[in-house]
Amino acid sequence: MAGMLAVGATLTRLFARDRGGRPSPFALLVANPLSAFGLALLTVIVVLVIATPFLPVPDPDITDPANRLLRPGTDGHLLGTDHLGRDLLSRMLWGTRVSILVGLSATLIAATIGSLIGLVAGYAGGRTDSLLMRGIDLVMAFPYILLALAIVAVLGPGLLNALYAIAVVNIPFFARNIRGITLGLSRREFVDAARLSGASHAEILFLEVLPNVLPTIVVTMSTTVGWMILETAGLSFLGLGAQPPQADLGSMLGEGRKLLFTAPHVSVVPGLMIFALVMCINLVGDGVRDVLDPRLKSGALAAPGAATRVARETVPPAPSTDAVLSVEGLRTEFHVGSRVYKAVGGVDLDLAPGECLGLVGESGSGKSVTALSLLRLVPTPPGVIAGGRVTIEGADQLAATPEALRRLRGGRVAYVFQDPLTTLHPLFTVGDQIVEAIRAHQPISRAEAEAQALTLLEKVRIPSAKARFSAYPHELSGGMRQRVCIAMALANDPDLIVADEPTTALDVTVQAQVLKLLRDLSRERGSAVLFITHDFGVVSELCDRVAVMYAGRIVEIGPSGDVLDAPGHPYTGKLIDCVPVLGRPERRMEAIDGLPPSVDRLPAGCAFADRCDRVQEDCRHGDIPLDPFGPGRAVRCLHPLQEVS
Amino acid sequence: MWLYIGKRLLATVPILLGLSVIVFAMMAAIPGDPATAILGSYATPENVERLNRQLGLDRSLVEQYLTWLGNLLQGDMGRSYALNRPVADEVFERFGATLVLAGASLLLCSLFGLLAGVIAAVGQFGWRDRIVTFLVLIGISTPSFWLGLLLIMLFAVELQWLPASGMFAIYGGGGPLDLLAHLALPAITLAVVATAVIARLTRTAMLEVLRQDYVRTARAKGVSERRVIYRHAFKSALVAVIPVIGIQTGFVLGGAVYIETVFQWPGIGRMLVNAISTRDLLLVQGGVLVVAASYVFFNLLADVAQTLVDPRLR
Ligand code: SF4
Numbered sequence: 001m002a003g004m005l006a007v008g009a010t011l012t013r014l015f016a017r018d019r020g021g022r023p024s025p026f027a028l029l030v031a032n033p034l035s036a037f038g039l040a041l042l043t044v045i046v047v048l049v050i051a052t053p054f055l056p057v058p059d060p061d062i063t064d065p066a067n068r069l070l071r072p073g074t075d076g077h078l079l080g081t082d083h084l085g086r087d088l089l090s091r092m093l094w095g096t097r098v099s100i101l102v103g104l105s106a107t108l109i110a111a112t113i114g115s116l117i118g119l120v121a122g123y124a125g126g127r128t129d130s131l132l133m134r135g136i137d138l139v140m141a142f143p144y145i146l147l148a149l150a151i152v153a154v155l156g157p158g159l160l161n162a163l164y165a166i167a168v169v170n171i172p173f174f175a176r177n178i179r180g181i182t183l184g185l186s187r188r189e190f191v192d193a194a195r196l197s198g199a200s201h202a203e204i205l206f207l208e209v210l211p212n213v214l215p216t217i218v219v220t221m222s223t224t225v226g227w228m229i230l231e232t233a234g235l236s237f238l239g240l241g242a243q244p245p246q247a248d249l250g251s252m253l254g255e256g257r258k259l260l261f262t263a264p265h266v267s268v269v270p271g272l273m274i275f276a277l278v279m280c281i282n283l284v285g286d287g288v289r290d291v292l293d294p295r296l297k298s299g300a301l302a303a304p305g306a307a308t309r310v311a312r313e314t315v316p317p318a319p320s321t322d323a324v325l326s327v328e329g330l331r332t333e334f335h336v337g338s339r340v341y342k343a344v345g346g347v348d349l350d351l352a353p354g355e356c357l358g359l360v361g362e363s364g365s366g367k368s369v370t371a372l373s374l375l376r377l378v379p380t381p382p383g384v385i386a387g388g389r390v391t392i393e394g395a396d397q398l399a400a401t402p403e404a405l406r407r408l409r410g411g412r413v414a415y416v417f418q419d420p421l422t423t424l425h426p427l428f429t430v431g432d433q434i435v436e437a438i439r440a441h442q443p444i445s446r447a448e449a450e451a452q453a454l455t456l457l458e459k460v461r462i463p464s465a466k467a468r469f470s471a472y473p474h475e476l477s478g479g480m481r482q483r484v485c486i487a488m489a490l491a492n493d494p495d496l497i498v499a500d501e502p503t504t505a506l507d508v509t510v511q512a513q514v515l516k517l518l519r520d521l522s523r524e525r526g527s528a529v530l531f532i533t534h535d536f537g538v539v540s541e542l543c544d545r546v547a548v549m550y551a552g553r554i555v556e557i558g559p560s561g562d563v564l565d566a567p568g569h570p571y572t573g574k575l576i577d578c579v580p581v582l583g584r585p586e587r588r589m590e591a592i593d594g595l596p597p598s599v600d601r602l603p604a605g606c607a608f609a610d611r612c613d614r615v616q617e618d619c620r621h622g623d624i625p626l627d628p629f630g631p632g633r634a635v636r637c638l639h640p641l642q643e644v645s
Numbered sequence: 646m647w648l649y650i651g652k653r654l655l656a657t658v659p660i661l662l663g664l665s666v667i668v669f670a671m672m673a674a675i676p677g678d679p680a681t682a683i684l685g686s687y688a689t690p691e692n693v694e695r696l697n698r699q700l701g702l703d704r705s706l707v708e709q710y711l712t713w714l715g716n717l718l719q720g721d722m723g724r725s726y727a728l729n730r731p732v733a734d735e736v737f738e739r740f741g742a743t744l745v746l747a748g749a750s751l752l753l754c755s756l757f758g759l760l761a762g763v764i765a766a767v768g769q770f771g772w773r774d775r776i777v778t779f780l781v782l783i784g785i786s787t788p789s790f791w792l793g794l795l796l797i798m799l800f801a802v803e804l805q806w807l808p809a810s811g812m813f814a815i816y817g818g819g820g821p822l823d824l825l826a827h828l829a830l831p832a833i834t835l836a837v838v839a840t841a842v843i844a845r846l847t848r849t850a851m852l853e854v855l856r857q858d859y860v861r862t863a864r865a866k867g868v869s870e871r872r873v874i875y876r877h878a879f880k881s882a883l884v885a886v887i888p889v890i891g892i893q894t895g896f897v898l899g900g901a902v903y904i905e906t907v908f909q910w911p912g913i914g915r916m917l918v919n920a921i922s923t924r925d926l927l928l929v930q931g932g933v934l935v936v937a938a939s940y941v942f943f944n945l946l947a948d949v950a951q952t953l954v955d956p957r958l959r
Binding site: 137138141142143144145146149150151152153154157226230233234237238239240253256257260261264267268270271274275278279282283302303304306375377379402406407408409410411414415417419422423424425426427428436437440441472474485488489491 | 660663664667668671672674675766769770782783785786787788790791794795797798802851852855856857858859861862863864865866867868869870872873877880881884894895896898899900902903906907917918920921922926929933936937940941954955956957
């Protein structure tokens, strides 16, 4: 009874809009063209099959030897007749009826028993759980159809026995899925609350847990019912299911097989029907799964391509500098649905040879996106470079060919990323990954590259480099892994190293070592470094100049010493105030009240206005320019902390 | 690595024992009295009793199981009364033919499934992806036994390119080429569903992997896009797909039942169907056991392969 109530409640929910006014699951299902097509075809088949007894078709079992094996299209026999002269259209309709009924019954049996096992196992836990699941594992250790065959062998051939067999072999799918969900649910508060209020286990299972696992049961049913129809038809095809004169689609196909050479239409008709039936059930099943359980939606998220899409309306003219890197008016956006997030909203930067520039900001300020945009490493979709120019080696790299871009990446410009555990490939040895970086840019033999890689590993001070060469990333410590990444970045003597928070994921104790290593090696080789960080402490240690980013734009830029001693922008001031001593960088940012504005709805005027102590009326209008602020400095603020020196 | 394989091998022992218990229990649960079945319904009660004692049926189920298991371990699966030859001989002879068919199918479905999945993922939302998605839908919805009939009609009857049935030509048959010609249609038919399933999973796995940080790293160090996809991303996707291929061996071994019937392939599946019809239960028992055990080993193989690809599992 309780179960019925729960089913009813869920069914009404399927067709109602939810409280947020989003379309009902049914509307979502029909919105998917493939599922809508499947649902329409399925409806036609089901209506036909229900109406079969009332349709003007001959009796399916009346034989008429004079009219045997008539071809489709004959008068009175739209689809022809079989070897006994029986009307194929009628037999197909009646057969489909049987097949659907058998498939549905098998699904219901499997769903009921399987869900019960899953519910009990997941709810009881402990020994009951492991015992039940051992049993399920054992059933799954048999090849699927083979177990069904063995069951039919025991019970004897027959449609009902085939139904039982198919139901039994499908029980594990339900038991496993439902157990997983129940296991999670039975640790939740509402179950504890019910238990405390004195509800019996059965009440809790059927009134509290069941309604919550029902969507999973429905999803599992909708994805297995097609299989079950197919497999019962298969058993009938083998002569182990429906016995004459009763016919389902499978046994019709089995009869047709014997006439393959003389009257192929006898097997084509039921075969096409099974195919159509199973296909539309699968289409609907996939649709149901996507609606009820979006997490399982397969491959719906787009994978990024090799380079960020560039869609610029105008291109700034080439700058005349000897800078290693020159960025002008860079704008990078994320297009998600109809929203546009302006992650980088017009950034200008220059890096002289051998210079170290720190790019500082909170997470979400656009500093990492800026860094990734330089060599078009922002994932597309959703990323789009909407404007600006990135000049490296005198050429606009946003217009570079894929091959030119590839040669630049890891060649003249190398990256070191944040978390070395996720940025190194887990399935290749670290030596192999460095060798690959070398050989992507230098036409040398593998042996030579290996020798170079070994030197690099020694260079980044990895102890017993020879042994570590053939280690996998997971066998190294975090600090060691980041050293490997640095070695990889140095492999082709880059002019510019872009280091994107290279120490954030590391232990505090090794952060300083890795920073020092990066600084020493880049100085030794004369590489410029663009250092992305949220830590002003690091900036003072490492950088010649610093640029502070807020809400996608640079708000202050200048020599690190000057900026640290006398910040101009109120935001910079707060960032510096947050720096106590070296170490524990992640906690400091919280010291600034409020959150940065969302970059899809930037306010007019100063983006920092809502968090600024010095805000005045004029801060909230117009575009605030990045004005010169003393020698080599610029600040984007109308009421800066200091007077211009 | 060898230690790992050894451990995994040991772990299969309880599974195999469990399988044997289930198969034994199922056969013991069959209603009716084997002695009466063998001697016919006119047998005298004394004769029935004597035969029961001979067959060991008067003892407890546990004792019967242990005797049965002991015999099984010595390769004795009893005697098929319909064929009048030892079950083990028949089963292993037929199993060889099934292995040839299933092996060929597994090769085909792994090859084409992986390929199609990668192609779809790389051209996500493009026309290649749509074609693969469409074919996958057709593939998982087509009853393999019907597809077999269609292929026979087309390639054996209409075009007469390939033989319609059997493993070797009856006259002057034999030799690898003859086998290949006979193998082509059933192996392809059997591979279709598994290919579709593997293609779909490979696509999902590739898309998942292509979003990972280490793929960005590979691109950032200037590795060519082809190498990014076929070396970096594919190897990771393989780790997710190999267990699925292992599970597909179960579907291929089971699906062989249909295909062997359609193509008259002299394998264990057709033997089982015949044995069920003639109620030759010892033959059914032996056949089911051998195929189930082979499935356990195929899964073990998949496990080992996965461990070879992914060092983190060692
Ligand atoms: S412009 Fe106004 S609101 Fe913005 S930082 Fe300066 S003083 Fe504060």
